[in-house]
Amino acid sequence: MFVTRLKLPLALFALPVLGLVVWSLAAAGPGQAKQTAGDQTKQEAAPQPAPPAEYVGSETCSGCHADFAPDKLAYHKEIDVVKRLSEWKGRACESCHGPGKAHAESADPKLIFSFKGAPAAKASQTCLKCHAQGLRSSGRAFDAHARNSVACGSCHTVHAPKAKPLLAGVPNGLCVTCHTNVKAEFFRPYRHRLVEGAISCIDCHNPHGSPIGGRTTAQFRASHGNEQPCLKCHSDKRGPFTFEHVPVRTEGCSACHEPHGSVNPRMLVRHQVRFLCLECHTTPGLGLPAGARPSGTAPMGQTPPAFHDLRSPRYRNCTTCHIKIHGSYMSGIFER
Amino acid sequence: MKTASSNNRVALVVLVSALWAAAGSAQQQPAPAAAPEPQQPAQAAAAPPSDRPVTGSIDFGYRWTVKEYGNNNMYRSIVNLGDGPKLFDAALSFRSLRPSYTDRVDVQLNSWGGEPYSTARVSARKEGIYELGFVYRNISYYNNIPSFANPLLESGLPSFDSQNGYDIHRRLFDVTLDIFPNRRFSPYFVYSRSAGTGPGLLTFVGPGNEYLSNRRIDDAVNIFRAGSHLNFSKANFTLEFGGSRFRDDLRVFYGPGGANPGNRRTPLLGETLRLDSADQQYGGGSTTFFTRHSATLRPFRWMDLSGEFLFNQPSLNATLRELAAGNLVSSPDLRRNTGQTVTGTAQALRPHPSGTASLVLRPLDRLRIVQSYYTDRFHLSSFSALNQNLTGVAGLLGFVLPPAVSEANTNLVYFSSNYNRYQAEAMFDLHPRVTVRGGYRKIWSEVLHGDPSDPEAADRGRQRQQVALAGVDVRLPANLTLFGAAEVSSGDSxxxxxxxxxxxxxxxxxxxxxxxxxxxxxxxxxxxxxxxxxxxxxxxxxxxxxxxxxxxxxxxxxxxxxxxxxxxxxxxxxxxxxxxxxxxxxxxxxxxxxxxxxxxxxxLTKNARFDFGGSMVVVDGSRPTRFYQPQADLVLPFRSKVSWIAGWRFYDFNETQFRSEAFRSHLFLTGLRITM
Incomplete structure (x- = not known):
C-alpha cells in the first residue's frame, strides 16, 4: 500500500522536473544569445539592461540622491556586489528606475520612472521583473491586493525598510494600517495571540495572493501542500478521518469559527453551541409551511433524532457527547 | 492543570545574568545608541548597519498579578499571564565586521519565563549565498470556561469545570534555509514541527450517559519540504516536494476515584448508570506526501501565464483500545453490563489535488484582463472496524441475557468533493489616478458523502453560484486614496x-x-x-x-x-x-x-518614554460582553545604556449572562532595558 501511495506523488514531482530539464536545455541553446540583443520585448519581460549609453550609473544618481545610494540600501545593494546580478553592477538604481541619462542631464523628474504616483499595476510590474518567483506571483490573479491596485510599494520599501523583507513597517502593524477592522477584532477576549506576538498575520495569510483561499475570499498560506493554514498548528484537526465532518472540509474552519477574534468561547460564530449545530442539522423540507415545496437541491445535513430532547441541558451541549466534532477515527456520529 | 514550569524560570535567570554581563561589556563602547521603539523589536533587526558588532536591546524584569476578584479559570482562559521573572523582549543583531560565514545574525526573543506564548526567532544570512531562519514558539492553550460544554452547571449542579477543557503547550518549530548558488537556481529546505502535549478534561461517552473524565493530549506532526525556484528570462518555476508524519496519542481516562454518575441523573430504563473506571487510548498515525509546483510564463510583454498544481495524499492508520467498568449499557441494543472492552482499527486515504491556471492580458497600456480557474478536489475512502466485548451482561427490565457478549461492526465511508471556480475580470485605468474593474465569477461544486454500499442513502450537496464583480480605485490629490469593491451573487443551491x-x-x-x-x-x-x-x-x-x-x-x-x-x-x-x-x-x-x-x-527626554492607552470592547446582543484592557509603560534611563522599565496592565472582563465568569486583574511589571 505504501508503494502504491508513493507512486503518484513521485510521478507528479518527476514529470515537471523532467519537463523543466528539457526546457532548460532548449533555453540554453541558440535562444540564449538573443537575450543580450536588448530588444524591447525582452526588456519588458526580464530585467535586461538597455544599451549602456542610456545609463549613467549609480554614482551619478548618488550625487543628488545621496541618501539612496546603493551601498546604503538594506538589500538592493546586492545588485552591485552579487555575482549573479553582475550585469547590473554599478547600475543598481537604474535596474528599477530605468535608464537615467536623460533625467541626470535635465534633472527633470518626468524623465525617469518614479514609483511614487505611478499606477499600481505598472509599479508592481517593475518589481515583478525580478521578483516573479512562482509562489510570489502565480497567485496574483487571485490576489485581492493586485486586484485592488495595492502596489508592492504599499508594503515594501527599498530605500528605508523597517523590517524584513524590505517592509515599510513591522508585519502586523503594516497590515492593520489598511485592515483596521481586523485590528479591532483582535481586541476581543477570545482571539488568536497576535497582539501578544505569538503569531503574525503572515503565518496564516499570503499577502501575495494564493489560490488556497479559492473557496473563501481570504488569501491563505498553504500548509501540507494545499491545506488550510489552520491545520499547521491545529494538526489534530487535519485528518484524514474515517468519518469527516463535511463542512470542516468543504466550508473550512470559518464556517464555525471567527479566526481573528470573537466574544464567544472557542471563537465560535454563535453564542451557544447548539444553535451552531441546529442551523445546519435541520432536515430539508421539514417545517415547511403548508403547501410549500423545497426548490433546487437541498443542502446537506440531517435533523437530530427525537431523543435529543432540547429541553434537557444534556442535549443542549452538543459537544459533550459529540466530542470529536472535527472528525473521528471510529465513530460516525463523532462520539469517540 | 498547572502553571508554568520552574525550569523555564531557572533558564531565564541564567540567560538574563549572561545578558547582563554582555551588556556590561557593551557599555565600555563609547558610541551612543538610540533606544528602540517599544513593542517593536523587529525594528532593531532592520536597523541600518552600524560599525558595531552587536546592536539591539533586552527587556527583562519581574511581573506580579493582583487579582481584584473573579474566576481564575476564566482569567487563564483569556489572559493567562502569571507572576515571576520574565524576559519580556530581546532584539539583537550581530554583524560580522570581517569576512565570515555569516554577514549578520538577528535574534529576537519574546515573552520568556513561563509565559503563555514564548517565541524565539533567529536568522542568519550571507549576502548572495544563503539565508537561514529559525522560529520557535511555545504557545500555551488553556481553556476551561465553566459555562462551556457544562450541562451540569446548566442543570443547577455545582460543577465549575468545562467538560471540554485543556491546558496544553503547543511547541512549533520552523527552520528554513534558502540557498542562492546562482541567479537561475535557488533551492530551499524547510522543516517544521508542531507538537501539543498536556492534560485536559473531556467526557467518556457511553450509551445513555457521558462521564466527565481526564484526557491527555499528545500529538505531533513533522513536516519536511524542499524545493527550488528556477528563474529564467521569460519564465519562473517553483518545484516543491514534501512529506509529513503525524501521530495522535490521545488518552481519555477516569478513575479509580469513586463512582462517576455522569451527566444523566435519572435512571435509564430502571438502571442508574455509573462509571467506576475508564481508559480510552487512541493511536492515530498519518503519513502524507505532497507536491506543489508553480509556473509563471511571460511569453509576450502583454501576456502573463501562471499556474499551480498542488497535491497531497494523507493516509491514516488508527487504533482504539477502550476499557470501562461500572454500571453501563451497551450500544446499540442497550444491554446492561459491568464491563466493556472495545478495540478498533481504522484506515483512510484522502488524495487531494488542486490546481490553478491564470492568464493576464494587457492588450492596451491601460487595460488588463485577468482570467483564472481554480479547482480543488478530494475524495476520501475510509474503513473502520470495532469489536466490543461485554461482561456481566444482565439485560434491562428483567430480561435475562448471556453473561458475555462479543459484537463487531465495520463501516465504509466515501466522501468526495469537486469544487471549481472561474473568474474573469477586466481592469481599466480611466485616468492615471482612477482604475475601474468589473468581472464575473462562477462557482460550481458537488459533494457526495455516505456509505458506498448504499448510494441511495448518500448525502449529496451541490453548489451553483454566479457572482458579478465590480471595483474602483481612486488616488486623489492630497494623498487621498479610495478603494471600493462590490460582489453581487445569485446562487441556485x-x-x-x-x-x-x-x-x-x-x-x-x-x-x-x-x-x-x-x-x-x-x-x-x-x-x-x-x-x-x-x-x-x-x-x-x-x-x-x-x-x-x-x-x-x-x-x-x-x-x-x-x-x-x-x-x-x-x-x-x-x-x-x-x-x-x-x-x-x-x-x-x-x-x-x-x-x-x-x-x-x-x-519625555531623549531615551525616556511614557506610553499609555488600551482597548475596550463593548458588545451587546446574544452574548453581551465587556472587556477592558488599559495599560501604561514607562521607560526611564539611569545610565547611558540601561533604563528602568515599568508597566501596568489591567484586565476587566464580564458577561451579563454569565456573571460568575467575570474577572478583574492588575498586572505590574518592573525591570531593566539594556541597550547595546
Whole structure:
C-alpha cells in the first residue's frame, strides 16, 4: 500500500522536473544569445539592461540622491556586489528606475520612472521583473491586493525598510494600517495571540495572493501542500478521518469559527453551541409551511433524532457527547 | 492543570545574568545608541548597519498579578499571564565586521519565563549565498470556561469545570534555509514541527450517559519540504516536494476515584448508570506526501501565464483500545453490563489535488484582463472496524441475557468533493489616478458523502453560484486614496444551510494622509446573505465600519498617537427544527459591538518614554460582553545604556449572562532595558 501511495506523488514531482530539464536545455541553446540583443520585448519581460549609453550609473544618481545610494540600501545593494546580478553592477538604481541619462542631464523628474504616483499595476510590474518567483506571483490573479491596485510599494520599501523583507513597517502593524477592522477584532477576549506576538498575520495569510483561499475570499498560506493554514498548528484537526465532518472540509474552519477574534468561547460564530449545530442539522423540507415545496437541491445535513430532547441541558451541549466534532477515527456520529 | 514550569524560570535567570554581563561589556563602547521603539523589536533587526558588532536591546524584569476578584479559570482562559521573572523582549543583531560565514545574525526573543506564548526567532544570512531562519514558539492553550460544554452547571449542579477543557503547550518549530548558488537556481529546505502535549478534561461517552473524565493530549506532526525556484528570462518555476508524519496519542481516562454518575441523573430504563473506571487510548498515525509546483510564463510583454498544481495524499492508520467498568449499557441494543472492552482499527486515504491556471492580458497600456480557474478536489475512502466485548451482561427490565457478549461492526465511508471556480475580470485605468474593474465569477461544486454500499442513502450537496464583480480605485490629490469593491451573487443551491448563496458584499477602504505625520484610514464592509428556501429562510446581515488615526509628528520622536474605532453589527436569523417535537423555530444571533483602541507614546527626554492607552470592547446582543484592557509603560534611563522599565496592565472582563465568569486583574511589571 505504501508503494502504491508513493507512486503518484513521485510521478507528479518527476514529470515537471523532467519537463523543466528539457526546457532548460532548449533555453540554453541558440535562444540564449538573443537575450543580450536588448530588444524591447525582452526588456519588458526580464530585467535586461538597455544599451549602456542610456545609463549613467549609480554614482551619478548618488550625487543628488545621496541618501539612496546603493551601498546604503538594506538589500538592493546586492545588485552591485552579487555575482549573479553582475550585469547590473554599478547600475543598481537604474535596474528599477530605468535608464537615467536623460533625467541626470535635465534633472527633470518626468524623465525617469518614479514609483511614487505611478499606477499600481505598472509599479508592481517593475518589481515583478525580478521578483516573479512562482509562489510570489502565480497567485496574483487571485490576489485581492493586485486586484485592488495595492502596489508592492504599499508594503515594501527599498530605500528605508523597517523590517524584513524590505517592509515599510513591522508585519502586523503594516497590515492593520489598511485592515483596521481586523485590528479591532483582535481586541476581543477570545482571539488568536497576535497582539501578544505569538503569531503574525503572515503565518496564516499570503499577502501575495494564493489560490488556497479559492473557496473563501481570504488569501491563505498553504500548509501540507494545499491545506488550510489552520491545520499547521491545529494538526489534530487535519485528518484524514474515517468519518469527516463535511463542512470542516468543504466550508473550512470559518464556517464555525471567527479566526481573528470573537466574544464567544472557542471563537465560535454563535453564542451557544447548539444553535451552531441546529442551523445546519435541520432536515430539508421539514417545517415547511403548508403547501410549500423545497426548490433546487437541498443542502446537506440531517435533523437530530427525537431523543435529543432540547429541553434537557444534556442535549443542549452538543459537544459533550459529540466530542470529536472535527472528525473521528471510529465513530460516525463523532462520539469517540 | 498547572502553571508554568520552574525550569523555564531557572533558564531565564541564567540567560538574563549572561545578558547582563554582555551588556556590561557593551557599555565600555563609547558610541551612543538610540533606544528602540517599544513593542517593536523587529525594528532593531532592520536597523541600518552600524560599525558595531552587536546592536539591539533586552527587556527583562519581574511581573506580579493582583487579582481584584473573579474566576481564575476564566482569567487563564483569556489572559493567562502569571507572576515571576520574565524576559519580556530581546532584539539583537550581530554583524560580522570581517569576512565570515555569516554577514549578520538577528535574534529576537519574546515573552520568556513561563509565559503563555514564548517565541524565539533567529536568522542568519550571507549576502548572495544563503539565508537561514529559525522560529520557535511555545504557545500555551488553556481553556476551561465553566459555562462551556457544562450541562451540569446548566442543570443547577455545582460543577465549575468545562467538560471540554485543556491546558496544553503547543511547541512549533520552523527552520528554513534558502540557498542562492546562482541567479537561475535557488533551492530551499524547510522543516517544521508542531507538537501539543498536556492534560485536559473531556467526557467518556457511553450509551445513555457521558462521564466527565481526564484526557491527555499528545500529538505531533513533522513536516519536511524542499524545493527550488528556477528563474529564467521569460519564465519562473517553483518545484516543491514534501512529506509529513503525524501521530495522535490521545488518552481519555477516569478513575479509580469513586463512582462517576455522569451527566444523566435519572435512571435509564430502571438502571442508574455509573462509571467506576475508564481508559480510552487512541493511536492515530498519518503519513502524507505532497507536491506543489508553480509556473509563471511571460511569453509576450502583454501576456502573463501562471499556474499551480498542488497535491497531497494523507493516509491514516488508527487504533482504539477502550476499557470501562461500572454500571453501563451497551450500544446499540442497550444491554446492561459491568464491563466493556472495545478495540478498533481504522484506515483512510484522502488524495487531494488542486490546481490553478491564470492568464493576464494587457492588450492596451491601460487595460488588463485577468482570467483564472481554480479547482480543488478530494475524495476520501475510509474503513473502520470495532469489536466490543461485554461482561456481566444482565439485560434491562428483567430480561435475562448471556453473561458475555462479543459484537463487531465495520463501516465504509466515501466522501468526495469537486469544487471549481472561474473568474474573469477586466481592469481599466480611466485616468492615471482612477482604475475601474468589473468581472464575473462562477462557482460550481458537488459533494457526495455516505456509505458506498448504499448510494441511495448518500448525502449529496451541490453548489451553483454566479457572482458579478465590480471595483474602483481612486488616488486623489492630497494623498487621498479610495478603494471600493462590490460582489453581487445569485446562487441556485448551497452546500450547507449557512453557506453564502444570494449575497451582496461591499467593501470600501480609504486612506488620507493630509500631513506627512498624520494618516487617517477608514473601512466599511457590508455583507448580506439570503437563502430564500422556505425551510431555511436565512437572512444574514453584517456591517463593520472602522476608522483609525495615526499621528507621528517629527517622526514620532516626541509623540505618537494611535486611535482605532470599529463598530460591528451582525444579525442572522433562520428557521431551525427543534427536537423532540420537530416544531419550527427561529435561530437568531445578534451582535452589536464597539471596539476602541487608543495608544499614546510620549517621548519625555531623549531615551525616556511614557506610553499609555488600551482597548475596550463593548458588545451587546446574544452574548453581551465587556472587556477592558488599559495599560501604561514607562521607560526611564539611569545610565547611558540601561533604563528602568515599568508597566501596568489591567484586565476587566464580564458577561451579563454569565456573571460568575467575570474577572478583574492588575498586572505590574518592573525591570531593566539594556541597550547595546
Amino acid at each position: 448551497a452546500l450547507v444551510r449557512t453557506s453564502l448563496l444570494d449575497y451582496q458584499r461591499v467593501k470600501v477602504r480609504g486612506r488620507w494622509k493630509p500631513l506627512k505625520w498624520a494618516t487617517v484610514n477608514g473601512t466599511l464592509a457590508l455583507l448580506r446573505n439570503f437563502n430564500g428556501r422556505p425551510d431555511i429562510n436565512l437572512a444574514y446581515r453584517s456591517h463593520e465600519s472602522s476608522l483609525s488615526l495615526v499621528l507621528s509628528p517629527r517622526g514620532g520622536r516626541r509623540l505618537n498617537l494611535m486611535l482605532d474605532y470599529m463598530h460591528s453589527a451582525l444579525a442572522s436569523d433562520m428557521f431551525i427544527i427543534l427536537v423532540p417535537f420537530f416544531n419550527r423555530d427561529i435561530s437568531r444571533y445578534d451582535q452589536n459591538g464597539h471596539q476602541v483602541g487608543a495608544y499614546v507614546n510620549l517621548g
